[in-house]
Amino acid sequence: MNHDASAPAGDPAQILHDVLIVGGGLVGASLAIALQGQGLQVGLVEAAPPGALPAVFDERNLSFAEATVNALGALGVLQKLRAPAGAIRRIHISRRGDFGRSLLDAQRYGRDEFGRVVVARDFGDALEARLAELPQLLRYRPVRFVGLAEDDDGARAIRVADAGGERVLRARLLVAADGTRSGVREALGIAADEHDYGQTLFVTRLRAERAPDGTAYERLDEGGPTALLPRGDGHYGLVHGVLRERADAVSAMDEAAFLAHAQDAFGWRAGRFLACGARSAYPAQRVLAQRCTAARAVLVGNAAQTIHPIGAQGFNLGLRDALTLAELIAAARADDAAADCGGAGLLADYQRRRAQDRERTIAFSDGLARVTSNESPLLRPLRSLGLFAADRLPSAQAWLVGGAMGYRGDVPALCRGARA
Template sequence: MPSTRFDVAIVGGGLVGASLAIALDRIGRSVALVEAAPAGAPPAVFDERNLSFAEATVHGLRALGVLQHLRAPAGAIRRIHVSRVGDFGRVVLDAAEHGRETFGQVVVARDFGLALEARLNECTHVTRFRPMRFEGTSMGEGVRVLHLRDGDGNASEIEAQLLVGADGTRSGVREALHIGAEEHDFQQTLFVARVRAEQAPDGTAYERFGPNGPTALLPRGDGHFGVVHGVPREEADVVAALNEAAWLERLQSAFGWRVGRLLSSGARSAYPIVQVVAKALIAQRAVIVGNAAQTLHPIGAQGFNLGLRDALTLAELIEAGGDPGDAGLLAEHARRRADDRERTLEFSGGLARLTANEGEATRPLRSLGFGAVQHLPALRAQLVGGALGYRGDVPRLCRGEA
């Protein structure tokens, strides 16, 4: 079977991979999008999880024409309220105090997936290969050769000047490129659901830390809260088996009464939390982005925001023209992503470890830290910048410069 040649081949049609394909279509580059899910069947990542889009992410997705396709209303994040069980103090960030209407938006992953699909259907430079499994890669003359297999077991090949791995935490592309990864298992499972409370969302995103992990309530656009509740891994099966009343009682105990009584809950989904950080971002004519490059603890809702900045930085460099797999271009991509990536990893992983530590010695330090952030403008500015998605070298579209 003759090979088909593209400028860029993206393996993985999830949140980041689809966004990158749209960004490259926007600048006229030919793209092969290799997807495991068949047409009409959304990827598993398009589920009931609640995605917190920072302001920078909102700018980027609006410039790509994706947010315009959302059918369900997004929830505005106007305030961020952070506290921990047993500690004095709290941190409250208000967007209005920093000259903004919101810090960002809450969007349900399923709704976002439908918007991405609608936008992909408008693309004229994207060829979708689905259902298709990536089985490996080899080098050709000035190209990467992708070895693929379809749902019927038929093998095929395509060629691209640049291979992009956007295929998630257990990335087959990362493995094929022989890029190692460091892992840290937090021994936690996060449960995600939709809940209704006595008080409707007012734009406040709550994050309440406890010894077993975080409990977050995020303001959805449908009048419900998106809840994220962390439990020790060994308790996950027990929590999954709770009836609705017992589940709500557990949430109420972990979170408190800031939104009144929790009245009802939708179905729960569970996700084991393991941080996976690739030891390199680039290889010969190849790059990894999103969860393939770094899978974070979801504390602080940094994962997709960081992955989109990966994708839009790469698209910005490719937009300048020339060979998208050029070694100098890829080195510049890795350089530009280094600071944002390192600082976000430090924030996410460090916060997860600190807030879960029950040691008596750390409790007064945390309380002092809450007080310092609340009253020291420089510290608050750092937190606000991170919440808005402005860390390191931010791509132009994320700055609102379409």
């Protein structure tokens, strides 16, 4: 039964969830959808009340890799989008002050597109519409995670609170999908390694002289990326990185000054920047959990790894976390209908299967962010050579393209086009 915590069917403390997900954002909601149809008792703990979306569903532009498009289509989410998505048919990469550039074209690889651009708010609406169709999902909202409770034999217990006070929820498997500053990760005693890139990223909708033609641009310099993503509404999604010490000054700019600032960083490939919407600002940081599992608990998405948005890998990586977990649970239950979703063997398999994709994607994102923001003149010829190689060498292009489309390591079947 799909219900809110404010009107539970029975006493939630007496329910033993097979899987309890804390966090109803992009990855947590996607996991809840992926787990349906397996006969599981799944609970979703959400801070946002009914009728409201979590804060993460804002004006940010999400770049979905092909693997993500495949999976979300199989899960019935993309079909719920009410606004058109923008196709990414080409990826243009360059760095200010360096020679060379790399242009990746999907047609060279027998594809019409590398992926699609979706506004986070629109994606949130689509996820909500799909969640509303799940008859067995227990939704606890608005509810906040308070901490861990004393575990039962064979189950995790957590304390949550709403307007009526605290209660205890129990689960075979606890999933932390509660973001970069994960309260569940902290309660589990899992440390995280942090790095601040010293950059602030401004995000907005932008109208330019030339309408989007399917090309996604990534222009790099010491302040971070200035990216233009082709949206489906005739606008671009702009991500403009600046050094942290300049962020307040850029934030205080009026629209004309901000457009001129972003134009100077990006150049004129899209023509003159004409107008932009409201701006949001986010720090560029890397937060990596030192481990992704604990007894009857697993971290997914930004709770496991928050990475620099350069290359647009974050949500795609987090979704592959969720889909791998759902796939392992389905495989275990296919062998034994009473299989324990939080068993040590299953979590060990999860850690093993996610290792290569996680390590390679983090290394790619972090390495690109560090190398491209370093102004050392010694690095300029090396960067230019790298861009030249990426544009001319098939092996280098294939490596970039495979990562851009979401195919690193052991990829879940739904990402490869299997049906849910």
